[in-house]
Amino acid sequence: MPEATVQHAPPTPPLVALSEDEILFRDNIRQFADENIRPLSREMDEKGVFDHGLIEQFFQLGLMGIEIPEQFGGGAGTFFEAILAVEELSRVDASAGVIVDVQNTLVNNALLRWTTEDQKKRYLPKMAAGTVGAYALSEASSGSDAFALTTKAELKGSEYVLNGQKLWITNAKEAGVFILFATVDPAAGYKGITGFIVDKEAPGFTVGKKEDKLGIRASSTCELILEDCKVPKENVIGEVGKGYKIAIETLNEGRIGIGAQMVGVARGAWEHALNYARERKQFGKPISEFQAVQFQLAQMGTEIEAARLMVYNAARMKDAGMNFVKEAAMAKLFSSQVAERVCSLAVEIYGGYGFTRDYPVEKYFRDCKIGKIYEGTSNMQLATIAKIVLSGK
Ligand SMILES: Cc1cc2nc3c(=O)[nH]c(=O)nc-3n(C[C@H](O)[C@H](O)[C@H](O)COP(=O)(O)OP(=O)(O)OC[C@H]3O[C@@H](n4cnc5c(N)ncnc54)[C@H](O)[C@@H]3O)c2cc1C
Numbered sequence: 001m002p003e004a005t006v007q008h009a010p011p012t013p014p015l016v017a018l019s020e021d022e023i024l025f026r027d028n029i030r031q032f033a034d035e036n037i038r039p040l041s042r043e044m045d046e047k048g049v050f051d052h053g054l055i056e057q058f059f060q061l062g063l064m065g066i067e068i069p070e071q072f073g074g075g076a077g078t079f080f081e082a083i084l085a086v087e088e089l090s091r092v093d094a095s096a097g098v099i100v101d102v103q104n105t106l107v108n109n110a111l112l113r114w115t116t117e118d119q120k121k122r123y124l125p126k127m128a129a130g131t132v133g134a135y136a137l138s139e140a141s142s143g144s145d146a147f148a149l150t151t152k153a154e155l156k157g158s159e160y161v162l163n164g165q166k167l168w169i170t171n172a173k174e175a176g177v178f179i180l181f182a183t184v185d186p187a188a189g190y191k192g193i194t195g196f197i198v199d200k201e202a203p204g205f206t207v208g209k210k211e212d213k214l215g216i217r218a219s220s221t222c223e224l225i226l227e228d229c230k231v232p233k234e235n236v237i238g239e240v241g242k243g244y245k246i247a248i249e250t251l252n253e254g255r256i257g258i259g260a261q262m263v264g265v266a267r268g269a270w271e272h273a274l275n276y277a278r279e280r281k282q283f284g285k286p287i288s289e290f291q292a293v294q295f296q297l298a299q300m301g302t303e304i305e306a307a308r309l310m311v312y313n314a315a316r317m318k319d320a321g322m323n324f325v326k327e328a329a330m331a332k333l334f335s336s337q338v339a340e341r342v343c344s345l346a347v348e349i350y351g352g353y354g355f356t357r358d359y360p361v362e363k364y365f366r367d368c369k370i371g372k373i374y375e376g377t378s379n380m381q382l383a384t385i386a387k388i389v390l391s392g393k
Pocket of ligand 1: 102135136137138140141142143144145167168169170171213216221370373374375376377378379380383
């Protein structure tokens with residue numbers, strides 16, 4: 001009798017398994033971040049300014065146009081690769097992470113998904129080759145309630161005339177292009193919101209005050225002032241009055257990037273804590289020999305692993321064309337909680353030294369806080385998750 005052969009489907013790879021290309025991509029960024037960003041990180045934080053030469057290097061390395069197709073000069077990579085880049089950069093410097101994150105997961109993503117061929121031709125090559133982008137939704141009185149924005153856009157001939165102010169805009173100091181949301185009809189509520197591509201040189205457009213912040217100090221956060229700012233009609237993104245959809249859907253993707261930033265920050269702090277625990281001696285032995293410290297380090301590592309699995313899963317779901325809204329909100333919510341716990345414990349493991357600016361962990365502790373605030377506060381993530389789970393989806 002011939003032996004029966006059993007056909008096994010190839011095993012599904014684990015979530016953390018990376019392709020050869022992804023490993024190479026990640027390792028190159030890790031090395032670049034360790035060698036080029038780490039030496040500048042402390043000074044950039046103190047001055048509150050990101051090194052311009054590093055941004056140029058981000059462009060040269062293809063980090064500012066990861067998903068942009070080759071025909072427009074980009075890397076033709078995946079969203080997952082953008083997530084890997086944000087994680088690796090944030091492990092060394094959270095400001096570096098958010099600059100690359102906003103460029104890829106918000107600005108380029110919106111341009112790739114919602115623009116016309118003509119707009120793609122005009123903007124994508126720039127974004128891949130030297131123009132930093134910013135994403136301008138928030139205003140002084142509309143944060144969580146983003147669609148209460150009041151910046152007005154009025155059509156006059158072939159141009160829209162924009163008036164109002166934006167607040168908290170990441171990358172604003174360095175940016176040449178802004179994805180900006182304004183309302184064409186305040187009485188229509190969210191149905192008046194429209195997306196625009198605004199060039200830095202647009203008449204009536206000014207970058208205002210830069211915020212002096214607790215963390216991610218080297219990343220610029222500024223107000224934008226629009227005073228009869230003229231934007232050609234051709235720069236409307238998507239349909240007039242449908243900007244709310246662009247804003248929501250872009251932020252859904254962006255949240256996975258913030259999750260990756262928080263995983264990177266947590267990893268950076270944890271690695272410092274591991275090294276320090278091996279070196280620091282008390283009671284005649286390294287503190288890593290005390291079980292209490294070992295357990296703290298083990299707990300930190302476990303939480304980072306869980307957060308990373310959630311971020312990677314959400315990113316892979318996005319690349320697979322699946323609905324990832326719940327998973328993205330969960331990944332951001334949880335990663336920012338993990339980052340806060342891990343960075344706080346890292347300060348404690350350093351003892352008094354951890355509380356000073358002479359050692360790196362206090363910066364991680366300051367940098368992690370933003371993860372619970374931008375691209376939707378933790379409460380807003382919980383609201384999204386609750387709505388989905390209660391609807392039975
Ligand atoms: C460093 C930094 C960078 C930023 N970058 C950008 C950017 O590039 N582009 C951009 O458009 N915006 C950006 N933002 C803005 C950011 O997205 C908002 O700060 C955030 O959405 C929260 O809005 P808010 O600050 O107005 O807080 P509020 O909305 O006033 O919230 C205050 C508190 O109330 C809670 N709250 C509000 N409403 C509810 C509710 N319905 N249920 C339960 N709790 C609620 C919140 O969770 C929060 O704890 C940035 C902010 C910072 C600090």
